[in-house]
Amino acid sequence: MPEIDKDFQAAHEIGKIYNSFVDKKILCDFFIESALVFIHAGCGLLFLAGKNDRLWLESSRRPPQQIQPIRETAQKIFEQGKPSFQKSELFVPLIVRNVAIGIAYFSKDSAAGIFSEKDAALASDLAAQLGSALKNILLFEENLKMERLSTIGQTMGMVMHEMKNIVQLAHFSEDYLKMGIQNQNAKNLTLGMAGISKALREMEGFTYEILSLTKDYKIAPEPVDLPSLLEELRTDLQAKAEDGKIRLDVEVEKPFPQSVEGESRSLYRALLNLAKNALEAVRNKERHTEPPFVRIRARVKDKDAYQIVIQDTGEGMSDEVKAKLFQAFFSTKGEKGTGLGLLVIDRTVKAHGGEIHFESQAGKGTTFTLTLPKTLSRTA
Numbered sequence: 001m002p003e004i005d006k007d008f009q010a011a012h013e014i015g016k017i018y019n020s021f022v023d024k025k026i027l028c029d030f031f032i033e034s035a036l037v038f039i040h041a042g043c044g045l046l047f048l049a050g051k052n053d054r055l056w057l058e059s060s061r062r063p064p065q066q067i068q069p070i071r072e073t074a075q076k077i078f079e080q081g082k083p084s085f086q087k088s089e090l091f092v093p094l095i096v097r098n099v100a101i102g103i104a105y106f107s108k109d110s111a112a113g114i115f116s117e118k119d120a121a122l123a124s125d126l127a128a129q130l131g132s133a134l135k136n137i138l139l140f141e142e143n144l145k146m147e148r149l150s151t152i153g154q155t156m157g158m159v160m161h162e163m164k165n166i167v168q169l170a171h172f173s174e175d176y177l178k179m180g181i182q183n184q185n186a187k188n189l190t191l192g193m194a195g196i197s198k199a200l201r202e203m204e205g206f207t208y209e210i211l212s213l214t215k216d217y218k219i220a221p222e223p224v225d226l227p228s229l230l231e232e233l234r235t236d237l238q239a240k241a242e243d244g245k246i247r248l249d250v251e252v253e254k255p256f257p258q259s260v261e262g263e264s265r266s267l268y269r270a271l272l273n274l275a276k277n278a279l280e281a282v283r284n285k286e287r288h289t290e291p292p293f294v295r296i297r298a299r300v301k302d303k304d305a306y307q308i309v310i311q312d313t314g315e316g317m318s319d320e321v322k323a324k325l326f327q328a329f330f331s332t333k334g335e336k337g338t339g340l341g342l343l344v345i346d347r348t349v350k351a352h353g354g355e356i357h358f359e360s361q362a363g364k365g366t367t368f369t370l371t372l373p374k375t376l377s378r379t380a
């Protein structure tokens, strides 16, 4: 029986090649092609099964004109889970991790005779090797799907968290407004109105943040009054800075153009994220040898570009944090951080045709520098 051994050995070698494929379709095509040669078949079809066990045609070589009757027979044999060979037709189930996931069909040309037991055994061998090669590819696809699902889950969690905060603020403000109206109390009315406008601004900012994470994110350029934007930032962060006993310096080096081109609200959101990170880094540092500060400076770089520098005397970053910095959902802040802030910043800066650089020393502090064009090229 040395000849049989040689054929089975060759089939085994082919199986090793199956394992090197990473594309399911190409692997299935190659399987059919190689099986045709081994068992001297004229036609080869490979059906794979969906979740509801319905078969679809994944791969075919020299298919007959009528595939439907073969598919129906294949469906029955697939449900029985046993190979079947009758003269010039051969059905071999495809098993992955003890589960039938498809069925291969081969037929002889009418003049080429009938399949032998050896043909059936060879086809089963090849199908088993295909099964083990497919296992890896399917596992990889499954992992990718799980990763995507968990990313969607994380994103939804972040959206819900942010929305709840905003809705809560709106509810408090509504209560103040109701009391103000009932008691004709101007103080409550003012508090309620201030709360409602804050909730609206948060909502708007959050919309820009989500937008910047979408696939086809593009900005709508407009003239931006950067000094006013930075002043708004100072006002919004003053309380947070005072809470942490941190000096907040905001400075625009003169001369600075009256307006630069960009998208005002997304630039604001990016700067807010950077400044919040800086304040949080200062708060997280346990011991300060000098009075802590966060400094935000805007300056002209050259005739085409300007820079915004955000410097803090916070905890700085380890090499690991530096390496993971712009990854989605990377955060060292546990429950308090979603790890999307820097991604939003990076995408916003890139959408403006700009660059972002940072320097950081653990225990000393961090400086982020954004370099942005004064005017945007229309093709960007």
Ligand SMILES: Nc1ncnc2c1ncn2[C@@H]1O[C@H](COP(=O)(O)OP(=O)(O)OP(=O)(O)O)[C@@H](O)[C@H]1O
Binding pocket: 273, 277, 278, 281, 312, 314, 315, 316, 317, 321, 325, 330, 331, 332, 333, 336, 337, 338, 339, 340, 341, 342, 343, 366
């Ligand atoms: N100025 C900084 N100083 C030190 N570490 C920083 C600084 N800025 C960012 N980091 C580090 O980078 C991580 C990611 O920052 P990012 O802003 O993306 O997310 P986050 O602040 O953790 O959460 P959030 O999505 O709420 O902003 C932070 O958790 C922190 O470890």
Ligand SMILES: [Mg+2]
Binding pocket: 273, 276, 277, 337, 341, 342
């Ligand atoms: Mg952040």
